[in-house]
Amino acid sequence: MAESKQPDTQAPAEKEPKKEQGFMRVFLQELTSQSLLIPILAIFTGLVLGAIIIILTSEEVYAGFGKSFGAGLSASWNAVRTAYNALFTSAIGSPSRMIAALQGDDALEIRRTFNPILESLVASTPYIFAGLAVALGFRSGLFNIGVEGQLFIGAIFSAYVGYRFAGLPAFIHLPFALLAGMLGGALWGFIPGWLKAKTGGHEVINTIMMNYIAFRLSEWLLMGPMKRPDSFNPVSPTIADSAKLPSFFEPPIRFHAGFFLALFVAWLVYWFLFKTKWGFELRTVGANRHAARYAGMNITVVTVAAMSLSGALAGLAGANEVLGVNYNLALAFSAGYGFDAIALALLGKSHPLGVVLAALLFGTLRSGALGMQLTAGIPIDIISVLQAFILAFIAAPAIIRTIYRLRKPGTKEEDSLVLSGWGEG
């Protein structure tokens, strides 16, 4: 009960009416209240700015403008079209080929045409876990910048369990390896959480430091104790088959059960945050520490628990990459998921559903950008630039409102996130 009465920092206005109104009306309301419009416009504006960067850095465009203005314009259009077309086809696939394949009987062709989508889902999976980790932190008023480090430690733990305990039956080995990953991440989150609760040391600084400690630690482990004996590269041994997340297709298609696990965990986080007493306490501490203290909640326990849980989710992201995609641990296994997760948690308004949607977007972008790099010669790093733009517009909705001449919403819908400064304990 009392769901509607619970304080909710992120979206205070939209909670109550939901019960009696239909989906469509809520949807329209959300659109007009800008809580959905702003993210969409932010993504759109990010893509436009990305196109401008592509144009500005394209040599063909300069060559075109050298000839005539019209040639320059058409070269610009071509550059953007080729790039975003490559992005789309390698992220989603080609719709016409899909339909043709479905009409035919060739199973291989069907798999091949749907592989881009499946690859996007594979790329989204770590984002879901990492985004949930950051979101859980935000909900409890903590800024966990340490997701990247927690993800590394989680990956180390589950890789170790994965290759060291070969011979266990899969129904024990796989959960064991996943739990180990969670434990590793939780440990790496527990330390800054404990330091925050006990000494007031700000979690942002501590998690940044813990990130680099984790990087150095994994570097050492992969060059020393965990190095594959027969390899010169810093790579761990391959994990046992029994620890692999089951995949559903033949090897070139990497889609695996991790995606469904991620969806399940997202639902679990939703249930925990909004339907349990602990989640309520966590959100109350996040919304107002002082009120939470007066209400008799134990801030210390909640802070430590929130950071540990957030770390555990991050650890799952690492475990997922090791057990579902790479089957070993290499130094460069993470494409900065932990940092991108900050952007996508904000984009998803720290709500599990929003996080899943944002993660799907980011995963699709990343998997599409790989194809864009191959076919259109646009370096994959453009994705980070796009994400930075999207994050900027989400964080400062006033910019979007200025660009699109939107009215400022009347109530305190100001959805920018405000956390405590360094100084506050």
Next chain:
Amino acid sequence: MATATANTITQTTYVSPTRQRVMGMVFLGFAVAIWVLFGRETEPGVITTFGMAVGAQAGSIEPLRLPSLATLNILALASAFVGAGQLARGFGRYTNWMLALVTGFFIFSFLTWAAADKSLNLVGLLNTSLSRAVPITLGAMSGILCERAGVVNIAIEGMMLFGAMSGTLVASVTDNLWLGVLAAVITGALLAVVHAVFSIKYMVDQIVSGTVINIFSVGMTSYISSKFLQHYQELNRPGTFRAFPIPVLADIPVVGPILFNNNMFVYAMFAFLILLHVALFYTRWGLRLRSVGEHPRAADTLGINVFRTRYMAVILGGMMAGFGGAFFSLGSVGRFDEVMTAGRGFIGLAAMIFGNWTPFGAFGAGLLFGFADSLQARLAILGIPIPSQFLLMVPYVATMIVLAGVVGRGEMPAADGQPYVKE
């Protein structure tokens, strides 16, 4: 005004009885560590040789030869003595100096042990430490400028990275290193304007704003690097600033080669250190800047323009970070590599905290971190069985310890990270 200034500087001098005891135990712990870790591992009669000269001086200055075991025992005893003194009476306001002294003993013991029966060039080691401290210190000063005015800046890393790249690009195209430096400084300033507008005007959470700049910088510099710098080698050949020995001073034995035979960035860092220290603590400008970071409302009431002060501080900080970024490409390797700052901006942030938001404290921390960095590169040569990664962790672990208040809590600006809303 003078009293206010003095107050701020001496704020941390009170030492509580608990802290006195903890520090005493820490000192004793160092003594035991020196004895157990190094002393007992060293054979009697072994000599440690420290090279005291590099380059032209090599022939004229004798290396320092120390009997390893005796040196270690003396250092352990000295640390124990300081620890006992701390436990018995306490050193009051000199406690932190004693901590620095004992840490110094410990580091020297480590070197004595590591180079036992071998030779280690101390001057070379210290010179590398100094040059590795440069970007860290410049980054820390960038942080100090911003945070003293109440704006958290975790975008130092991004500003440095972008500065390193634009410096390389402009210096390569114009064939002029100074224009490259100018470009780096301007780049830092532009990114700082973004940070300032976001965090001061739009009141975006300053950590989010910093993250935006970091993600953007990594993405954009890598994008430009793999699109252009890797294809057109002539865009990535800026050259480097050569070492410039200061006449007379560079000939001083030992000190000369360490301090007075460096490139422009090292001298500039010292100049900025002194300038920033004086400006922050002994001028009206600095007092105003700090008041904005401590209590913006009071500052506003007194007629200080909080917003303008913050904008100025953040932009100056960005310029400092951009300058520090130029060190990576123009002051060191002479080219741009993707993500070449490799977290040095965050170590700068750590040095700022470690140095208690003061320029010289940050420089001390920068030196310590730079020393750890240059030492790890030599461990393998000396055959020390400590993985270099553990020495590279020192800055991070040390910062967490300082932040936890184990050895005295830092005094961060009170309004650090809080946007100011004018009423």
